Amino acid sequence: MTIMSYLGAIGAAQREAMDADSRVIIMGEDVEANVYGTMGGKSRSDKGDFLQLFGPNRIRNTPISEEVMVGAAAGAAMTGLRPIVDLSYSTFLYMAMDQFINQVAKSRYMFGGQSSMPVVFRSAMFYGLSTAAHHSDRPYPMFMNMPGLKIMVPASPTDAKGLLRSAIDMDDPVMSFEACMLWGMKEDVDEGEFRIPFGVARIVKEGTDVTLVAISSAVSQAVLAAKTLEAEGISVEIIDPRTLVPFDSDAVLNSVARTGRLVIADPANKTCGAAAEISAIVAEQAFDCLKAPIMRVTTPDTHIPFSPALEKQLYPNALNIADAVRKVVQTKPRGQ
Amino acid sequence: MTIMSYLGAIGAAQREAMDADSRVIIMGEDVEANVYGTMGGKSRSDKGDFLQLFGPNRIRNTPISEEVMVGAAAGAAMTGLRPIVDLSYSTFLYMAMDQFINQVAKSRYMFGGQSSMPVVFRSAMFYGLSTAAHHSDRPYPMFMNMPGLKIMVPASPTDAKGLLRSAIDMDDPVMSFEACMLWGMKEDVDEGEFRIPFGVARIVKEGTDVTLVAISSAVSQAVLAAKTLEAEGISVEIIDPRTLVPFDSDAVLNSVARTGRLVIADPANKTCGAAAEISAIVAEQAFDCLKAPIMRVTTPDTHIPFSPALEKQLYPNALNIADAVRKVVQTKPRGQ
Amino acid sequence: MTIPNDFLLEMQRRMLRIRYFDERASKMVKRGEIPGTVHTSIGQEAQVVGAAMALGEGDYMTGNHRSHGHPIGKGAALGPLMAELVGKAWGVCGGKGGSMHLADFKVGSLGESGIVGSSIPIATGAALSSKVLGNGKVSLAFFGDGAANQGCLYEAMNISSVWKLPIIFLCENNQYALSTPAHTVTAGVLANRAAGFDMPGVRVEDGQSVLTVYDAVKTAVDRARAGQGPSFVEVVTYRFNEHSEGLRLAVDYRDAEQKAAWLQRDPVKLFRAHMLEQSIADEATLAGLEAEVMAEVDASVAFANESPFPELTDAFKDIYTEPLGATQ
Amino acid sequence: MTIPNDFLLEMQRRMLRIRYFDERASKMVKRGEIPGTVHTSIGQEAQVVGAAMALGEGDYMTGNHRSHGHPIGKGAALGPLMAELVGKAWGVCGGKGGSMHLADFKVGSLGESGIVGSSIPIATGAALSSKVLGNGKVSLAFFGDGAANQGCLYEAMNISSVWKLPIIFLCENNQYALSTPAHTVTAGVLANRAAGFDMPGVRVEDGQSVLTVYDAVKTAVDRARAGQGPSFVEVVTYRFNEHSEGLRLAVDYRDAEQKAAWLQRDPVKLFRAHMLEQSIADEATLAGLEAEVMAEVDASVAFANESPFPELTDAFKDIYTEPLGATQ
């Protein structure tokens, strides 16, 4: 065990995988200079510079050409490589949307299983940092709407390392949405090889009154909210799905079966977001257990404004999460 | 009043708007030859050829360059034109995703309201016609997840004409998703100018037992299902939202307040689809009225296969809609 | 370069396969035996085969909606292709792809694309893996004059040139994109765009001559295999049929005279005449070849008819390599 | 062409505005007075002003993340720009855009873009409306050497050439895209790519001379206004600061000697010397100009400080032109 930051854990998982399998390569803009610090910690020397460790054949600076970058990674994955593509900011993914949807997600299916697509697309969600509407999107719900992609949203250094390693070993395309807000988060992480399976949620905290599903940066906020609520005598069970595709619906359904109440904290936009899907699954499959409305705490349907005066109110935080939980606890179950 | 097809109504609305305002132009691939029949009926002569009526300055064949086509329409809309962009198939929209999201949807907001964006993006959803995964998507949920865009999904010739005319007159960007399956659908339509407001649902049929929200091609299927169900003594209220952004949640909430049951029929993919959002709205705001689980009838999370043997089972149809309604009616309300 | 006769005969065989296969497919569409539509390569056989046969067995290839010719040109078996067109389980993609999305990985066909331009980055990636793995394989992207205005082509040309990837950008300039004449939406000469991306750009004016096309593409393939990087080859040709079978447009967007002139230059007939002239093959051999291929096409239809339809549950397979777990 | 002295002085004024504004912004970022970061145009003032002033008042312009210089060069008032950088209500975008998304429609600035390459189609559309409406306005797209590898540029160049749109593609080649040297990711010479799209392509080697840039761009603007269509102008220049203020990279990706040489060629100093030499202005005039501009920048900061922050509810305004109705 060693103290690792979220960012360091991402670097460690990539280094581990590149050591283990020479077919793994990294491509992206400015990866040689490790501008975003995702390849061996913030400094080049720290834990070894990937360019020096693995050479220019496997660490490739690309032109600013997201569309061909994504498509080329897919074509390479279909022909023997296992690329990791660093797309830096999640808001840049749209530039390659056709390749993600029409090639990466669909090829294996359209070709009747002739191809597999072992490729990982990493990007960071830079919300909450005054970068405004062109750098702050949290677009994973759009990709959830398209089958063929697997989606991870790690909320801790341990999950970041374990999920990313699983992703790189996987034969299906994975999109990793990393929350920039969490880059500095530190915890004890196993330095050795370990993998966290996709589709298995993490019960962050057990509780009896309300099930609180929290995604990405909302997890730590949910934990803070739960502390406040405990003091008020409200026992919250916090579930971090860790991957959205596959999604561990059983974990949520089982929890709701016990608590009868559900709040979902999701940093994505509200309409057709991940929270909407989780709400719909429960309303469909666990209706009889529900004692209260299902509440969503999300980013409202707005773009991200530059001014910190405007931005900070927008995301799920300990306060608005706690308020939502109080609401569902106060509602009397029907028939009482 | 005159008999008009869905396709003819689309043509009529465009002709009407081009007659009314010289700033309205049409651009797209093969629009001069009216390949998709959306400009004056299936034949060039029928109701007048747009190229002959409006000339090459206003009817513009573009290269196959969706990204610049969409961005150029946005730039033109910001500087005095009111473009209609014909993108033919909805599955091609991804090619221009960056322009849709980062420019069309965000510009007005980022620039503090300095610009308005009077532009309409038309595309047809060709599902159910054996065109396979590269031509059959129903991607409106992805766009619902991004504020700044308005979204219309007409299910009848009358709505197609009235909504499209409103869209062209509107100062915000509108995406029109037209169901190819409905192109041939005919009904009496007012030949004169009329506009149908966005955000106002259509009560297709009143009923007392179940609220059935149906979208696009699912509307006519819902009507068929309702007939069968009436015979079984189940009274279904059918609501066609007509626009998804803005969405007439009041119409749905009021109906559910009376029926206590909700089924949503949506041709989009299931996960994070429009049905998920509608379910979440009701589970959040009308929970106390609900007597049964909220059921979604959608296209399952799969790509669209070519073989008719595989494809026909996938979409909401009279049978699977009726089954879902029966399920929610059979569920006993809690406490009985 | 001197090409052995059996190779020349194989060229004619593959052109005939495309011709007969597409003629049959066209009939079947009109009879409703093939769902949806098909885009034939009739008239473009020389351009397709000249390029495909300049590649080695193990080399990679991607294509577009005008899709049957590419895998056939690369040597794919006809039965599974025809079964795919009718949506049967024995189809090369199990009936899930259909006419626009054929792929036959056995012959290096990584997939046709219904999205114009979208398969160009895929071919680029295949070239990247050849480069990284050093396995000497070359990649070729077939696309049309219409696709040549998609931005991803230029991103692909730039990155291929910078990384010296073994790839050929093969532009099938049949002078129209659906109803749109290329010159009305295309600035300048496509082949001339290559220079700006620091790669050779060749324009083959006589795309109806399989040997001319072969020579131009072979030069590019040799260059790529030698590690000298990408090339752009534009081949001028003409499609004899409508954009897609069954499509009827109110306007005649193609000049009648020009059309008549091009129909005279039937690549299959031209090469047949050439082989007789050069006594590469005699009448009997060629007639025999034609009969053989016709029989092959008949057999492919029989194979397609024999095939069962896929199971309903097949619609939910091959989305991922493993069951999706928790979400299922 | 002979340019009147007051126009030359205005050029220097705008270069000074950019220089002083960006120097101040840099300080303010480091002091935490500006949230996030900024990308300065320090060292590129000649390239920005030479291009922007070749445009007329009513002409259109789009830009990128290196964003302050463009509207300043086009004549925007500094106060609302500075207020925007600090996220205040009096900001030119009401505090919603910030440094990377400045826009000042009053001077034809249709918006900078944080997405590299993404504003090029917007400028193309502005040129399209000029063409359709026949209002004689010209459009110019500023973008970097890095953006020049985005596919949408080539889609835009092609359609502009085919439609003869009045647009200038202005490539600010400062030789690096963040940490990436242009020559390592760019095939050939950017200006040479124009020929393939049937438009003039000019490479201005001395991007530090405001007059040289002005002449090249003016020629393109005149051509566009005369209805002869688009041009591509590549200007070679150098950014004096790091990619963005506060960014610290472990590697020094820029050659020290080359850097030292470029720092010698300060466009503001060069043009000052030129004006003295040519006795276009005397020392007093120039000193006075510098003092004036410095005062303007001070005033812009005062204006920004004075401005209130936006209301919380402003976050939900300007998404649409009207309340969203049913969904609200």
Ligand SMILES: Cc1ncc(C[n+]2csc(CCOP(=O)(O)OP(=O)(O)O)c2C)c(N)n1
């Ligand atoms: C991205 C995209 N845009 C538009 C279409 C519709 N479409 C299909 S084929 C075609 C014409 C293609 O022309 P070209 O590339 O020259 O190929 P050809 O059909 O001439 O062989 C068009 C516009 C599409 N399939 N994909």
Ligand SMILES: Cc1ncc(C[n+]2csc(CCOP(=O)(O)OP(=O)(O)O)c2C)c(N)n1
């Ligand atoms: C689509 C997209 N990809 C990547 C980035 C990240 N990024 C911001 S600026 C930049 C470098 C841009 O280089 P260039 O176009 O030469 O402009 P310069 O900064 O040199 O002025 C990059 C890669 C982005 N903002 N948008």
Ligand SMILES: [Mg+2]
């Ligand atoms: Mg063509």
Ligand SMILES: [Mg+2]
């Ligand atoms: Mg640069």
